[in-house]
Amino acid sequence: MKGEEYQEIWLDRQEQEQDLLDVNEASIFYNDCPSLPDFPLMSSSSSAPAPAKPIASSSSSASSSSSSASWAMLKSDAEEYGEKKCISNNNDNCLTPPVASLSAATSMEVLQPPKSYGDPDCMDMMMETFRSTELIDSNEIWDPSSIFLTEQPPQESQHYPQNVDSFMFEEINIEMREREQNKPPTDELGVLFFEWLKSNKESLSAEDMRSIKLRRATVECASKSLGSTKDGRKQLLKLILEWVEQYQLQKKQRLAELNPPFPPPYQEPPLQNPNPNSLPPNINPCCMPSTWVPLPPPSPPYYPTTAVMAATPGLYGGDPYGSGVPVPVPNYAQSMEYNMLDSSQTWPPSQYAMAAPYNQGSGKLVRLGSSATKEARKKRMARQRQFLSHHRHHNHNHNHNQQNQYQNPDHQRPSLGGDQNCSNAGQVSSANWVYWPNAAALASSNVAVVAVEALQPPPPVQSQNYQQQQPQWRVSSDSKVSSDWQRQGWEPEMNLKFLLQKVLKQSDVGNLGRIVLPKKEAEIHLPELEARDGILIAMEDIGTSQVWNMRYRFWPNNKSRMYLLENTGDFVRANGLQEGDFIVMYSDVKCGKYLIRGVKVRQLGPKSEAKKPSKSHKNTRTPSPSAASGSSPPPSHRE
DNA sequence: AGGGCATGCAAGCGT
DNA sequence: CGCTTGCATGCCCTG
Numbered sequence: 001m002k003g004e005e006y007q008e009i010w011l012d013r014q015e016q017e018q019d020l021l022d023v024n025e026a027s028i029f030y031n032d033c034p035s036l037p038d039f040p041l042m043s044s045s046s047s048a049p050a051p052a053k054p055i056a057s058s059s060s061s062a063s064s065s066s067s068s069a070s071w072a073m074l075k076s077d078a079e080e081y082g083e084k085k086c087i088s089n090n091n092d093n094c095l096t097p098p099v100a101s102l103s104a105a106t107s108m109e110v111l112q113p114p115k116s117y118g119d120p121d122c123m124d125m126m127m128e129t130f131r132s133t134e135l136i137d138s139n140e141i142w143d144p145s146s147i148f149l150t151e152q153p154p155q156e157s158q159h160y161p162q163n164v165d166s167f168m169f170e171e172i173n174i175e176m177r178e179r180e181q182n183k184p185p186t187d188e189l190g191v192l193f194f195e196w197l198k199s200n201k202e203s204l205s206a207e208d209m210r211s212i213k214l215r216r217a218t219v220e221c222a223s224k225s226l227g228s229t230k231d232g233r234k235q236l237l238k239l240i241l242e243w244v245e246q247y248q249l250q251k252k253q254r255l256a257e258l259n260p261p262f263p264p265p266y267q268e269p270p271l272q273n274p275n276p277n278s279l280p281p282n283i284n285p286c287c288m289p290s291t292w293v294p295l296p297p298p299s300p301p302y303y304p305t306t307a308v309m310a311a312t313p314g315l316y317g318g319d320p321y322g323s324g325v326p327v328p329v330p331n332y333a334q335s336m337e338y339n340m341l342d343s344s345q346t347w348p349p350s351q352y353a354m355a356a357p358y359n360q361g362s363g364k365l366v367r368l369g370s371s372a373t374k375e376a377r378k379k380r381m382a383r384q385r386q387f388l389s390h391h392r393h394h395n396h397n398h399n400h401n402q403q404n405q406y407q408n409p410d411h412q413r414p415s416l417g418g419d420q421n422c423s424n425a426g427q428v429s430s431a432n433w434v435y436w437p438n439a440a441a442l443a444s445s446n447v448a449v450v451a452v453e454a455l456q457p458p459p460p461v462q463s464q465n466y467q468q469q470q471p472q473w474r475v476s477s478d479s480k481v482s483s484d485w486q487r488q489g490w491e492p493e494m495n496l497k498f499l500l501q502k503v504l505k506q507s508d509v510g511n512l513g514r515i516v517l518p519k520k521e522a523e524i525h526l527p528e529l530e531a532r533d534g535i536l537i538a539m540e541d542i543g544t545s546q547v548w549n550m551r552y553r554f555w556p557n558n559k560s561r562m563y564l565l566e567n568t569g570d571f572v573r574a575n576g577l578q579e580g581d582f583i584v585m586y587s588d589v590k591c592g593k594y595l596i597r598g599v600k601v602r603q604l605g606p607k608s609e610a611k612k613p614s615k616s617h618k619n620t621r622t623p624s625p626s627a628a629s630g631s632s633p634p635p636s637h638r639e
Numbered sequence: 640a641g642g643g644c645a646t647g648c649a650a651g652c653g654t
Numbered sequence: 655c656g657c658t659t660g661c662a663t664g665c666c667c668t669g
């Protein structure tokens with residue numbers, strides 16, 4: 001397992017999601033790479049590296065380290081991500097936000113505008129934003145989400161100013177300092193701000209206030225727009241305060257959503273993601289196989305001990321979004337996006353109420369306060385829908401490409417290294433389910449995840465000895481890879497988990513095209529089956545990179561089950577497998593795909609064990625449970 | 640004795 | 655008639 005790779009994947013993912021998150025977190029967190037991309041006049045920062053000081057204790061950072069491994073991972077990865085990102089950008093910004101040096105609880109920092117927000121365009125952009133939010137025309141509520149819906153590409157928000165200008169938006173800043181020093185307000189702005197502070201003291205911490213920053217250009221633009229008069233500044237202050245207030249509410253809302261209070265601390269890798277909207281963070285979208293594709297029998301929950309599969313509940317047996325085609329990444333993104341953008345509409349009443357005193361206390365701001373007009377809300381919703389549809393379209397295209405990729409299983413021999421490993425996986429068989437394991441679950445499996453040292457055929461020894469040697473060649477905790485591996489284009493970093501092996505019987509290599517799988521291992525390492533029809537599993541041939549769509553199913557057998565892999569005929573023929581050879585199944589913990597390899601035993605020794613009559617092979621059984629944890633009978637013979 | 644599994648075999652289906 | 659599908663039978667290992 002290569003942590004870096006996981007991290008990279010996560011970073012990639014994160015950055016994609018961050019495009020969405022930028023509208024809310026990263027883009028406005030200066031500590032973390034901040035920004036007020038367009039016209040968010042200010043940001044109440046609670047950076048990722050320096051965890052936000054929770055406003056609501058119920059959604060504190062403690063609770064954010066939720067129980068589920070997914071979330072634990074998400075959190076830790078996110079933190080790593082934040083740190084990494086900061087390192088890559090600017091340590092100063094991350095570790096010691098300049099704003100902190102402005103001290104105390106209340107400074108507003110004006111940042112250098114990014115070049116992309118040049119003055120000439122700034123006004124137009126801002127005015128557009130104002131119009132879009134009806135601030136100018138109707139003094140409508142300042143809605144951050146509508147701000148974020150401007151056309152600025154999220155990437156631009158990544159280009160954060162490296163230097164912090166000491167320019168201060170004087171009056172606001174002075175007011176903040178004075179408030180900090182408990183000086184009574186002396187003017188209108190001061191009173192306004194003081195009242196606001198009083199009314200929001202419960203929801204806004206000093207930390208939050210400390211982190212408020214403004215870009216110079218933003219303020220300048222705002223000043224131009226609203227006028228440099230007292231009224232204009234007052235209006236600006238109100239807008240800023242309103243934004244902060246609402247942002248805090250949004251943040252709380254998000255925290256509550258992301259960190260439900262109930263999850264216990266991390267204990268065991270979860271089998272199911274507690275949040276249907278979430279996605280295992282370590283899954284690269286490219287690796288995200290079409291985890292579930294509709295097929296008749298909805299699959300079941302998994303054994304608690306089944307470390308392999310853990311589809312997110314929402315994805316299992318149908319996506320939560322009603323598309324019918326579970327496409328985790330985009331849905332996740334959409335979901336996140338929606339949650340963020342729609343947060344203004346999902347604030348609980350209590351939070352609305354929290355802003356009430358302030359709103360009540362300042363006439364015009366009553367409207368600016370927690371309640372947008374229906375018209376404004378409609379407009380925001382329309383914008384959001386537009387925004388969402390745009391992203392859905394984008395995501396759809398992405399998936400479509402993936403699907404196309406999947407639809408051509410037999411003609412692709414992609415590089416199996418790195419993330420590309422995953423891109424070819426998940427061949428989808430038209431109308432059926434194709435099961436791909438959840439990579440996060442694979443990774444979190446309590447079954448040892450090992451790197452394949454060598455998938456060479458077993459040593460040409462007598463079966464009895466071979467049985468003993470088996471663990472050595474089969475898997476290894478080392479990450480060494482055989483030259484055989486590398487010759488076939490496999491990266492040394494392949495993270496394969498051994499699932500099972502099966503010595504092929506005559507009936508397995510016959511024209512029936514089905515291989516009986518060892519029951520125990522199948523139940524442990526393969527998806528639990530509820531219906532006899534089972535599921536389709538895209539099985540990548542390690543040797544040829546070809547992907548075979550096999551059906552994993554079971555037969556009722558007495559009071560038990562017989563597990564089979566069907567549609568194996570082509571695979572067997574392609575590999576020239578015969579009785580006595582065997583197959584080995586792995587799962588790629590990184591990408592969550594299944595791999596299979598046919599191993600020909602007879603070619604390795606003068607003594608062909610494969611050619612023994614089938615009758616003798618009837619005695620081939622698992623010699624002992626300890627022979628292999630989770631492996632099927634090794635090629636040994638009962639005598 | 641019970642369970643796993645190799646495979647025999649019958650029913651269904653397509654040509 | 656041949657193939658496929660699905661189940662049943664029986665061997666044999668494990669406990």
